[in-house]
Amino acid sequence: MQLPETYSLRIKEKALELGFSACGISAVHCLDKERDRLQNWLSNGMNASMAYMANHFEMRLDPGKIEEGAKSVISVLINYYPAQKQADPDAPVISKYAYGKDYHLVVKEKLNNLLIFIQSALSPCRGRSFVDSAPVLERPLAKAAGLGWIGKNSLLISKELGSYVFIGELIVDLELNYDGPFVADYCGNCTRCIDACPTGAIVSPRTIDARKCISYHTIENKDEIPESIRESLHNQIFGCDICQDVCPWNKKAKPSQSLDFIPVEGLLEMKKKDWEALNHNTYTKMFRQSAFERAGYDRIRRNVGYVNE
Numbered sequence: 243m244q245l246p247e248t249y250s251l252r253i254k255e256k257a258l259e260l261g262f263s264a265c266g267i268s269a270v271h272c273l274d275k276e277r278d279r280l281q282n283w284l285s286n287g288m289n290a291s292m293a294y295m296a297n298h299f300e301m302r303l304d305p306g307k308i309e310e311g312a313k314s315v316i317s318v319l320i321n322y323y324p325a326q327k328q329a330d331p332d333a334p335v336i337s338k339y340a341y342g343k344d345y346h347l348v349v350k351e352k353l354n355n356l357l358i359f360i361q362s363a364l365s366p367c368r369g370r371s372f373v374d375s376a377p378v379l380e381r382p383l384a385k386a387a388g389l390g391w392i393g394k395n396s397l398l399i400s401k402e403l404g405s406y407v408f409i410g411e412l413i414v415d416l417e418l419n420y421d422g423p424f425v426a427d428y429c430g431n432c433t434r435c436i437d438a439c440p441t442g443a444i445v446s447p448r449t450i451d452a453r454k455c456i457s458y459h460t461i462e463n464k465d466e467i468p469e470s471i472r473e474s475l476h477n478q479i480f481g482c483d484i485c486q487d488v489c490p491w492n493k494k495a496k497p498s499q500s501l502d503f504i505p506v507e508g509l510l511e512m513k514k515k516d517w518e519a520l521n522h523n524t525y526t527k528m529f530r531q532s533a534f535e536r537a538g539y540d541r542i543r544r545n546v547g548y549v550n551e
């Protein structure tokens with residue numbers, strides 16, 4: 243019979259073979275340290291209109307409550323840093339994570355393949371994969387699996403990869419060998435992300451007030467974007483990368499090797515006038531299966547209108 247150490251090693255090897263950039267494993271445990279932080283954030287209304295963030299509070303803190311009998315959380319990262327950027331400096335700006343295929347689909351498929359590998363090559367088990375979709379605190383879990391620290395911009399930062407990474411989890415009812423948590427904090431005295439945020443949304447280290455965040459407003463906010471935010475959009479119509487772009491840990495980010503994240507054809511070449519002329523048909527054709535679907539055509543049109551004000 244194989245030992246948990248062997249299982250863990252083989253799972254990590256397989257994760258890399260499937261195209262993940264890093265993999266770490268932690269025991270299922272309650273993320274008690276996050277309790278006060280999450281409670282305060284919600285109590286202060288910093289989740290804006292994202293009421294769903296307040297649902298399943300206990301489940302969020304304890305992955306053991308999501309899946310009965312869950313023993314291990316396999317956390318994975320995949321680098322999405324693009325080799326190329328938008329060509330026209332005057333074009334409305336979109337977040338780099340949305341250049342290619344929707345990461346939910348990409349990461350989920352890879353995680354499901356990882357589960358099939360575990361079940362067929364290692365041991366029968368039950369498991370469930372998550373990608374930014376269920377009540378899972380992805381960043382603290384990735385930190386618990388030794389993959390990085392949570393920066394002052396609230397994002398997970400890997401020493402090797404930076405922060406342009408998607409995170410996913412596979413929760414299994416199999417005991418494995420565990421990585422230690424990532425204890426160091428390499429932000430040090432740096433405050434570049436806080437200083438660069440155009441709307442002051444990083445209200446304190448690791449705390450983002452969604453009511454001020456451009457990423458929230460351009461993607462999630464179904465209503466009018468408040469004027470104070472519109473004044474500071476910096477030409478951004480989908481998401482905002484400013485607090486990542488300034489981070490020194492992203493200086494050496496290497497382009498993703500994943501074919502799934504190759505930019506949608508024609509996207510990076512779009513000029514300002516192309517965005518203004520974008521009709522529903524073209525939008526649907528271009529962005530089918532892309533992360534853009536989250537905002538939808540009308541919201542993108544609305545945002546293009548704002549940056550032209």
Ligand code: SF4
Binds near residue numbers: 439454481
């Ligand atoms: S995403 Fe943009 S608006 Fe939001 S915290 Fe980062 S820099 Fe500020």
Ligand code: SF4
Binds near residue numbers: 395428433490
């Ligand atoms: S910019 Fe500086 S403070 Fe902000 S996350 Fe990066 S290292 Fe940390």
